[in-house]
Amino acid sequence: MLCREKILKSENQTKNNMKKSEKNSLETWELMLYVAGKTPKSITAFKNLKEYCEEHLKGLYSIEVIDLLENPQLAEGDQILAIPTLVRKFPEPIRKIIGDLSNKERVLIGLDIKERTI
Amino acid sequence: MNKFKTKNVMSVLPKTPTGIQGLDELTEGGLPKGRPTLICGGPGCGKTLMSLEFLVRGATEFDEPGVFMAFEETPEELSQNVKSLGFDLDELVKQKKLYLTHVKVERAEIEETGEYDLEGLFIRLGHAIDSIGAKRVVLDTVEALFAGLDNTAVLRAELRRLFHWLKEKGVTAIITGERGEGQLTRQGLEEYVSDCVILLDHRVIDQITTRRLRVVKYRGSTHGTNEYPYLIDRDGISVLPITSLKLDHDVSSERISSGIDRLDAMLGGKGYYKGSTVLASGTAGTGKTSIASHFANATCGRGERALYFAFEESPKQIIRNMKSIDVNLEQWEKKGLLQFHAARPTLQGLEMHLVQMHKAVNEFKPDVVIIDPITNLIATGTTMDVKAMLLRMIDFLKMKQITALFTALMHGNSADESTNEAISSLVDTWLLVRDIEFNGERNRAIHILKSRGMAHSNQVREFLVTTEGVNLIDVYTGTEGMLTGSARIAQELKNKNLAFEKQQQFAIKKRELERKRRAVEIKIDTLQAEIENEEQEMIYAMAQEKTAGENSTYDKKLMAMGRKADVSMDDVMQGENSEKRKSNKK
Numbered sequence: 001m002l003c004r005e006k007i008l009k010s011e012n013q014t015k016n017n018m019k020k021s022e023k024n025s026l027e028t029w030e031l032m033l034y035v036a037g038k039t040p041k042s043i044t045a046f047k048n049l050k051e052y053c054e055e056h057l058k059g060l061y062s063i064e065v066i067d068l069l070e071n072p073q074l075a076e077g078d079q080i081l082a083i084p085t086l087v088r089k090f091p092e093p094i095r096k097i098i099g100d101l102s103n104k105e106r107v108l109i110g111l112d113i114k115e116r117t118i
Numbered sequence: 119m120n121k122f123k124t125k126n127v128m129s130v131l132p133k134t135p136t137g138i139q140g141l142d143e144l145t146e147g148g149l150p151k152g153r154p155t156l157i158c159g160g161p162g163c164g165k166t167l168m169s170l171e172f173l174v175r176g177a178t179e180f181d182e183p184g185v186f187m188a189f190e191e192t193p194e195e196l197s198q199n200v201k202s203l204g205f206d207l208d209e210l211v212k213q214k215k216l217y218l219t220h221v222k223v224e225r226a227e228i229e230e231t232g233e234y235d236l237e238g239l240f241i242r243l244g245h246a247i248d249s250i251g252a253k254r255v256v257l258d259t260v261e262a263l264f265a266g267l268d269n270t271a272v273l274r275a276e277l278r279r280l281f282h283w284l285k286e287k288g289v290t291a292i293i294t295g296e297r298g299e300g301q302l303t304r305q306g307l308e309e310y311v312s313d314c315v316i317l318l319d320h321r322v323i324d325q326i327t328t329r330r331l332r333v334v335k336y337r338g339s340t341h342g343t344n345e346y347p348y349l350i351d352r353d354g355i356s357v358l359p360i361t362s363l364k365l366d367h368d369v370s371s372e373r374i375s376s377g378i379d380r381l382d383a384m385l386g387g388k389g390y391y392k393g394s395t396v397l398a399s400g401t402a403g404t405g406k407t408s409i410a411s412h413f414a415n416a417t418c419g420r421g422e423r424a425l426y427f428a429f430e431e432s433p434k435q436i437i438r439n440m441k442s443i444d445v446n447l448e449q450w451e452k453k454g455l456l457q458f459h460a461a462r463p464t465l466q467g468l469e470m471h472l473v474q475m476h477k478a479v480n481e482f483k484p485d486v487v488i489i490d491p492i493t494n495l496i497a498t499g500t501t502m503d504v505k506a507m508l509l510r511m512i513d514f515l516k517m518k519q520i521t522a523l524f525t526a527l528m529h530g531n532s533a534d535e536s537t538n539e540a541i542s543s544l545v546d547t548w549l550l551v552r553d554i555e556f557n558g559e560r561n562r563a564i565h566i567l568k569s570r571g572m573a574h575s576n577q578v579r580e581f582l583v584t585t586e587g588v589n590l591i592d593v594y595t596g597t598e599g600m601l602t603g604s605a606r607i608a609q610e611l612k613n614k615n616l617a618f619e620k621q622q623q624f625a626i627k628k629r630e631l632e633r634k635r636r637a638v639e640i641k642i643d644t645l646q647a648e649i650e651n652e653e654q655e656m657i658y659a660m661a662q663e664k665t666a667g668e669n670s671t672y673d674k675k676l677m678a679m680g681r682k683a684d685v686s687m688d689d690v691m692q693g694e695n696s697e698k699r700k701s702n703k704k
Contacts, residue, residue: 041235081238095229096228
């Protein structure tokens with residue numbers, strides 16, 4: 001339930017971001033977080049992700065949380081093995097970051113955020 | 119009832135048949151049901167194929183759908199790879215009997231930050247299993263995960279959890295693993311999968327590849343512990359069955375003809391025992407193939423089936439050559455009673471030959487199997503290997519009550535009575551064809567070295583290959599030794615002459631004796647006459663003497679009368695008369 005709320009929230013944000021991105025001619029980052037139920041690891045991961053995005057991509061991102069317990073068929077498409085997995089769908093290329101995202105440095109490298117912001 | 123049932127379950131480990139030829143016999147029923155099995159081996163030994171065949175057979179033969187989770191190949195590649203084996207994976211996927219899924223682990227795409235688990239894999243597998251109601255699962259080289267992810271501690275813990283989870287799900291799983299240094303798999307998967315471990319091996323000896331399979335462990339079940347050869351061919355995998363390695367086959371007292379009348383006569387008048395093993399050995403060109411062909415001919419002539427493994431000549435060549443001795447094998451081949459299998463021995467390893475022979479025998483169901491010659495097989499292995507292989511072959515054929523005829527080539531003069539393959543103790547009947555070089559020609563002679571369970575001739579026969587087929591004739595044995603060929607004919611002529619001479623001499627002697635006898639008879643006659651003469655003379659002399667005596671008395675009387683003595687005239691006359699009477703009587 002928590003996840004769904006967050007999805008909605010992120011969707012709203014996406015819409016806002018879209019507008020912003022149009023203005024700034026910057027594209028919205030599409031991020032997907034795959035989780036399996038509400039485990040501590042997933043919650044930590046979501047918290048961390050949110051934090052980093054707010055810090056570096058404010059208004060330029062959308063986060064979709066996918067609960068594989070509810071939609072197991074979605075795991076195959078993105079080749080999900082580990083939980084939690086963060087998938088950067090856009091911009092390409094697709095990047096995957098697994099784990100609870102507790103290592104900020106590595107997440108930012110993995111998402112290729114640092115370079116852009118600097 | 120209930121009690122009985124539980125007891126039954128307790129005592130027998132439930133097994134899932136693999137449907138792979140020979141593997142079920144080897145494991146006495148298949149893989150442990152509801153438990154994971156590890157199949158490990160080096161690259162190219164057929165791990166993927168074996169596990170895939172397990173699924174395909176399960177889906178098609180046992181109505182057990184299966185999930186194939188590939189870590190290395192995509193479903194498209196997989197279905198393409200096994201198409202040559204006649205497995206149509208796409209069709210099975212359509213029928214929801216098979217679920218192919220590819221797990222891509224790309225190190226370059228993945229960044230690890232912090233803690234994670236492999237729940238995603240579980241979910242995917244669980245979803246796949248549930249979507250088709252799978253009973254069988256294959257994880258093809260789960261070790262690929264170790265290449266993609268760094269945190270081995272997590273991986274190990276998760277794999278352990280995975281195998282437990284598979285057990286809980288009640289699916290029969292195969293996990294494949296690459297063979298590692300010093301242990302069965304690179305990542306030591308055998309630690310986690312402890313119920314059944316099958317090791318596949320692929321080795322090259324003398325440039326010939328042999329694949330071997332060994333059940334390393336099978337918890338809660340007996341199994342064959344040796345290495346067994348297996349084969350990958352157009353029908354998938356076949357493992358050499360081992361059920362035959364017992365000496366408890368039935369025996370038959372039925373006899374079948376060897377196709378050569380005189381040979382049957384030598385074998386107690388009836389030929390070989392049905393289901394026995396016959397070895398015909400001899401040096402090059404002694405007619406071993408001819409013996410084999412006669413046997414095949416006789417078998418097909420009775421309407422039975424014969425399977426001919428030729429390791430030296432092509433079927434067409436055999437047919438042509440045998441036509442020259444009036445054995446028409448072509449007709450039987452056309453009628454489907456005779457089947458040839460020709461291959462160069464070096465084409466493949468010994469076990470491969472064996473597995474192929476097994477397959478051919480199982481498919482054709484012959485009454486008679488001919489292997490011509492077994493000696494060539496030695497080119498592909500050591501004597502021990504060949505012996506072991508032939509032992510298996512013989513046992514296998516005996517189990518099936520198939521009469522087997524092997525030919526063996528002996529080398530040069532080493533026709534001592536042991537073949538190179540040392541299988542003499544394995545055969546029931548052993549015919550030895552020998553070359554006898556004498557008097558500027560080579561002749562063949564055959565004798566029966568042994569024949570278990572029948573009164574057989576211990577004589578050497580001359581073995582003639584004529585345009586009417588093989589014929590055996592008595593050899594000449596006498597003071598000159600054993601003679602064959604023209605020497606035998608010459609000796610026979612000589613004997614005839616000798617006999618004639620003897621007869622003549624006898625006649626002469628007889629005549630001589632007759633003559634002698636007659637001469638003696640004549641002599642006897644003469645002597646008789648002589649003695650008669652003498653007798654005559656004697657009588658005459660006696661008579662004269664008497665007359666002389668009488669005369670003297672007469673004279674005396676006369677004189678007495680003359681002197682006027684007391685003598686009457688009658689007395690004088692009487693004396694005269696009696697003398698006369700006497701002479702008259704004579």
